[in-house]
Amino acid sequence: MKAKITLKDIARELEVSISTVSKALKNSEEISRDTKEKVQAFAKLYNYKPNNIAISLKNKRTKNIGVVIPDIVHHFFTTVIRGIEKYANARGYNVIVCLSEESFDKEVINMEMLANGSIDGFIMSLSSETQQKADYNHLKEVTDQGIPVVLFDRITNEVECDKVIIDDELGAYEATKKFIDQGKKRIALITTDDYLSVSKARTKGYRRALEESSLGIDESMILKMPSMEMDEGSIKTFLNTNEPDAVLCVNEIFAVYSMRLVQEKGLKIPEDISFIGFTDGVLSKYANPSLTVVAQHGEKMGEVSAKMLIDKVESEAEEETYQTKILEPTLVIRDSIAH
Amino acid sequence: MKAKITLKDIARELEVSISTVSKALKNSEEISRDTKEKVQAFAKLYNYKPNNIAISLKNKRTKNIGVVIPDIVHHFFTTVIRGIEKYANARGYNVIVCLSEESFDKEVINMEMLANGSIDGFIMSLSSETQQKADYNHLKEVTDQGIPVVLFDRITNEVECDKVIIDDELGAYEATKKFIDQGKKRIALITTDDYLSVSKARTKGYRRALEESSLGIDESMILKMPSMEMDEGSIKTFLNTNEPDAVLCVNEIFAVYSMRLVQEKGLKIPEDISFIGFTDGVLSKYANPSLTVVAQHGEKMGEVSAKMLIDKVESEAEEETYQTKILEPTLVIRDSIAH
DNA sequence: TATTAACACGAAACCGTTTTCGTGATATTT
DNA sequence: AAATATCACGAAAACGGTTTCGTGTTAATA
Numbered sequence: 125m126k127a128k129i130t131l132k133d134i135a136r137e138l139e140v141s142i143s144t145v146s147k148a149l150k151n152s153e154e155i156s157r158d159t160k161e162k163v164q165a166f167a168k169l170y171n172y173k174p175n176n177i178a179i180s181l182k183n184k185r186t187k188n189i190g191v192v193i194p195d196i197v198h199h200f201f202t203t204v205i206r207g208i209e210k211y212a213n214a215r216g217y218n219v220i221v222c223l224s225e226e227s228f229d230k231e232v233i234n235m236e237m238l239a240n241g242s243i244d245g246f247i248m249s250l251s252s253e254t255q256q257k258a259d260y261n262h263l264k265e266v267t268d269q270g271i272p273v274v275l276f277d278r279i280t281n282e283v284e285c286d287k288v289i290i291d292d293e294l295g296a297y298e299a300t301k302k303f304i305d306q307g308k309k310r311i312a313l314i315t316t317d318d319y320l321s322v323s324k325a326r327t328k329g330y331r332r333a334l335e336e337s338s339l340g341i342d343e344s345m346i347l348k349m350p351s352m353e354m355d356e357g358s359i360k361t362f363l364n365t366n367e368p369d370a371v372l373c374v375n376e377i378f379a380v381y382s383m384r385l386v387q388e389k390g391l392k393i394p395e396d397i398s399f400i401g402f403t404d405g406v407l408s409k410y411a412n413p414s415l416t417v418v419a420q421h422g423e424k425m426g427e428v429s430a431k432m433l434i435d436k437v438e439s440e441a442e443e444e445t446y447q448t449k450i451l452e453p454t455l456v457i458r459d460s461i462a463h
Numbered sequence: 464m465k466a467k468i469t470l471k472d473i474a475r476e477l478e479v480s481i482s483t484v485s486k487a488l489k490n491s492e493e494i495s496r497d498t499k500e501k502v503q504a505f506a507k508l509y510n511y512k513p514n515n516i517a518i519s520l521k522n523k524r525t526k527n528i529g530v531v532i533p534d535i536v537h538h539f540f541t542t543v544i545r546g547i548e549k550y551a552n553a554r555g556y557n558v559i560v561c562l563s564e565e566s567f568d569k570e571v572i573n574m575e576m577l578a579n580g581s582i583d584g585f586i587m588s589l590s591s592e593t594q595q596k597a598d599y600n601h602l603k604e605v606t607d608q609g610i611p612v613v614l615f616d617r618i619t620n621e622v623e624c625d626k627v628i629i630d631d632e633l634g635a636y637e638a639t640k641k642f643i644d645q646g647k648k649r650i651a652l653i654t655t656d657d658y659l660s661v662s663k664a665r666t667k668g669y670r671r672a673l674e675e676s677s678l679g680i681d682e683s684m685i686l687k688m689p690s691m692e693m694d695e696g697s698i699k700t701f702l703n704t705n706e707p708d709a710v711l712c713v714n715e716i717f718a719v720y721s722m723r724l725v726q727e728k729g730l731k732i733p734e735d736i737s738f739i740g741f742t743d744g745v746l747s748k749y750a751n752p753s754l755t756v757v758a759q760h761g762e763k764m765g766e767v768s769a770k771m772l773i774d775k776v777e778s779e780a781e782e783e784t785y786q787t788k789i790l791e792p793t794l795v796i797r798d799s800i801a802h
Numbered sequence: 803t804a805t806t807a808a809c810a811c812g813a814a815a816c817c818g819t820t821t822t823c824g825t826g827a828t829a830t831t832t
Numbered sequence: 833a834a835a836t837a838t839c840a841c842g843a844a845a846a847c848g849g850t851t852t853c854g855t856g857t858t859a860a861t862a
Contacts, residue, residue: 177520181516203536206535213562213573222558240512377745406538407749412751
């Protein structure tokens with residue numbers, strides 16, 4: 125086991141000062157050719173690499189970014205992380221991932237843990253509990269300290285910071301409109317409670333499309349699940365009593381499960397009943413029939429978030445201007461609707 | 464924007480020395496009640512939190528662990544991360560995630576980036592390219608430096624370190640045996656090339672089960688895909704020419720896709736043909752029919768890996784003993800086989 | 803009263819860098 | 833030959849903590 129070598133070690137060995145070694149390795153003009161070559165050769169030989177922690181302390185820059193998300197076993201967040209990681213890595217940053225698991229307390233603890241010097245900025249998506257409580261003091265404290273924050277997907281307007289979302293309302297609007305254009309009459313929505321910013325926006329888009337059409341809104345055609353968890357029973361009851369001919373679901377799982385239920389009843393997809401979900405994950409692609417979805421472009425979202433954050437981190441200017449980027453969703457047509 | 468307060472600030476404000484403040488905050492016996500109360504009150508008021516980087520530099524401990532995996536958009540790895548994150552967090556560690564994206568170079572770069580002080584240890588699963596090249600010098604360099612490494616799932620015997628795997632061979636053996644016991648005669652295997660340690664082990668289990676039975680091995684019943692990527696055409700051809708009555712797949716996607724293919728041909732699952740896959744992900748659960756799988760218990764694996772790593776990191780002893788933990792897979796019975 | 807112990811605190815080293823500034827030794831200019 | 837410029841390097845501060853050791857003051861002991 126050969127321990128890491130430090131500047132001090134090189135200095136001692138070569139009988140020069142630490143400063144000389146440091147400068148020589150940086151190819152400083154101050155140092156003579158001879159000395160530089162000697163030092164660099166020695167450093168290469170012993171595979172010297174500067175200690176990141178020491179540099180972080182000196183620079184007050186860690187080159188780490190903290191990502192706090194509610195859940196990682198969820199295709200959308202997973203793609204966002206990938207986007208963040210790719211972009212951040214290309215710019216020399218590392219990604220520290222923390223999971224809030226939809227818990228307010230965990231979110232707070234994680235942020236406090238990271239805010240004491242471990243990271244240069246946060247990229248996060250709010251936990252459902254946080255959105256429910258609408259308590260954003262932990263975010264405000266962090267921004268007050270001058271740590272940049274980028275909020276994505278599950279955001280809030282109560283905090284001033286950069287934000288990245290997709291136009292969920294538009295996505296739902298277009299999906300619903302697709303159903304209407306295809307002559308569907310009984311268009312249902314399976315969503316979660318409104319405190320989730322995304323569900324709220326999607327519901328709004330669904331309503332707007334129906335209001336603009338001749339169909340109008342039938343409140344009984346909207347099923348609000350208390351959480352993101354599947355409640356198989358209530359979906360079953362809902363589908364049986366309302367007999368929709370088209371269903372928009374705010375995620376993949378609701379959609380795929382619903383498809384199976386109606387297929388068991390002998391209905392044909394998409395002839396008798398069509399489905400559109402949100403999130404373009406593996407499930408949608410490999411479902412039977414494959415599921416038409418509103419794609420959220422998670423990877424793109426991650427990239428954009430990372431770029432916004434790093435740009436802010438590296439900008440000297442202390443401008444207090446924040447922007448909200450709205451990405452366009454796309455409808456990925458598959459076999460769960462006619463085409 | 465109120466900047467972070469430091470020990471120095473408190474010391475100046477209270478007209479005591481930095482050492483006194485430091486000790487007072489640690490409730491040291493050395494400091495008088497009066498001073499301690501004064502300092503602690505002031506610290507609380509200004510919300511003092513020690514700077515993690517400074518502590519890391521002093522202690523030569525970062526409380527960060529580096530996780531290097533090939534891919535995050537993959538249910539299994541995702542669950543492993545969750546297990547790692549949960550366990551590590553509970554012990555006060557943060558998780559830095561790096562993606563090799565199945566690339567040897569990226570794996571090397573990521574490790575070098577983290578090995579210079581950013582982390583206390585690695586948890587990793589080898590990229591397919593690394594397993595293919597069988598070049599493990601980057602791992603050896605890291606372990607030589609005394610940085611603990613835990614390898615999980617995709618491992619190698621060329622590196623001395625702690626390892627966590629599931630008994631892939633056993634999983635495949637039992638799955639195949641299940642088919643045999645159910646009277647299946649033409650049992651196929653869809654796998655990837657052997658350089659992936661897991662595929663190799665699974666193939667071995669499949670072979671052992673058949674050898675022990677009266678059926679024996681028919682090499683044409685084994686399809687080796689060149690990578691983890693889906694090649695839809697070769698699967699189709701394979702299924703059509705060989706007409707198996709049972710198929711074991713080394714992942715979910717191969718299985719789900721194959722199921723759809725045979726269903727399109729009018730075959731009934733599980734009567735005409737049965738399927739078992741590996742990895743208990745969302746796909747398996749929501750496939751139609753739901754897919755019987757060999758569950759790999761990713762979250763457990765993550766926990767175990769994290770425990771092994773942190774225990775080693777925190778153990779003073781420089782014992783050079785390494786262990787390999789083998790977790791038992793479980794067969795999760797669903798509708799793609801008779802039961 | 804002289805000596806010692808206990809107390810409460812500060813100085814300084816240290817972790818591994820970077821960077822500013824100072825300086826002795828040459829080299830150049832007048 | 834004296835003054836100045838250039839070169840090549842080292843000392844030291846700084847980043848923000850922790851920790852060892854030393855020390856002045858007071859209290860207890862001989």
